[in-house]
Amino acid sequence: MPLVASKEILTKAHQEHYAVGAFNAVNMETAQAIIGAAVDERSPLIIQVTQTTLKYTEPDELAALIKVLIAGAGIPIALHLDHGRTFEVVMRFLKLGFTSIMIDGSLQPDGKTPRSYEQNVEVTRKVVEVAHTLGVTVEGELGTLGQIGLEITEELGALTDPDQAVQFVEETGVDLLAVAIGTTHGLYRGKPVIAHDRLRAIRSKVDIPLVMHGGTGTPDEDVRAAIELGIAKINIDTQIRVAFYDAMREVVHKMEAAHEEADRRGEPKKYDIRAMLGPARDAMRACVAERIRIFGSAGKAL
Numbered sequence: 562m563p564l565v566a567s568k569e570i571l572t573k574a575h576q577e578h579y580a581v582g583a584f585n586a587v588n589m590e591t592a593q594a595i596i597g598a599a600v601d602e603r604s605p606l607i608i609q610v611t612q613t614t615l616k617y618t619e620p621d622e623l624a625a626l627i628k629v630l631i632a633g634a635g636i637p638i639a640l641h642l643d644h645g646r647t648f649e650v651v652m653r654f655l656k657l658g659f660t661s662i663m664i665d666g667s668l669q670p671d672g673k674t675p676r677s678y679e680q681n682v683e684v685t686r687k688v689v690e691v692a693h694t695l696g697v698t699v700e701g702e703l704g705t706l707g708q709i710g711l712e713i714t715e716e717l718g719a720l721t722d723p724d725q726a727v728q729f730v731e732e733t734g735v736d737l738l739a740v741a742i743g744t745t746h747g748l749y750r751g752k753p754v755i756a757h758d759r760l761r762a763i764r765s766k767v768d769i770p771l772v773m774h775g776g777t778g779t780p781d782e783d784v785r786a787a788i789e790l791g792i793a794k795i796n797i798d799t800q801i802r803v804a805f806y807d808a809m810r811e812v813v814h815k816m817e818a819a820h821e822e823a824d825r826r827g828e829p830k831k832y833d834i835r836a837m838l839g840p841a842r843d844a845m846r847a848c849v850a851e852r853i854r855i856f857g858s859a860g861k862a863l
């Protein structure tokens with residue numbers, strides 16, 4: 562099945578009141594885990610890459626790998642750029658055949674300093690004009706998501722304003738809107754407070770699929786309530802990293818014990834990268850499958 566635009570996947574989700582997970586891939590194992598889980602669950606999928614991954618690997622290498630996996634999957638999948646910060650970065654990913662793009666115009670390219678509303682509209686509209694000629698979906702962001710090391714202040718605007726959201730969608734032509742409703746990137750310290758009333762107010766005025774970032778650690782009942790109120794795309798990144806870390810730590814502990822035993826017996830120690838990454842990949846796959854079921858998209862790819 563060829564790549565599809567995320568608008569196609571999310572319009573159906575929006576109409577039928579479920580959400581599709583957008584999971585971050587950084588290498589072969591994460592991509593295999595994410596796509597494998599979606600295939601197992603017969604779920605539509607958004608697999609995404611952030612621009613900061615460019616510091617780790619070339620985007621064309623990663624995109625080529627993901628596309629091979631997608632080609633054999635047999636379910637609708639969109640390939641999405643998560644948090645593109647500049648027009649130039651977005652163009653680079655469009656050239657690689659991404660079918661969905663986020664332009665995060667809420668912050669400056671440094672990812673910390675806020676852009677003004679006018680600056681956000683300007684960069685977002687510019688991206689929409691190009692992306693739409695290619696049939697590519699565009700996600701914009703209004704309001705400021707919580708983030709580790711970034712305190713929400715008055716200046717940052719914090720939660721998304723419903724009236725401004727209407728204006729933003731009209732002025733930019735975005736297909737999807739990421740809203741700030743109290744969720745935070747990274748891990749929460751304590752229980753998050755999700756502003757369901759704010760989400761309801763936004764939904765009553767804006768009729769495009771809404772996106773929740775900072776999905777990791779948001780209690781399942783809050784996630785379900787948010788989906789009922791119009792969230793159709795939920796980004797999950799940290800939860801996959803935690804699953805990887807926990808599995809890897811267990812593998813390393815077991816290997817250390819086996820090495821000590823080998824030393825005692827005077828036998829050579831064994832090292833096998835596949836035996837280390839395999840269990841971590843399985844743990845990530847189980848984590849993604851569990852999220853897919855919570856989001857209600859399991860079985861929707863039939």
Ligand SMILES: [Zn+2]
Nearest residue numbers: 746774775796
């Ligand atoms: Zn995000």
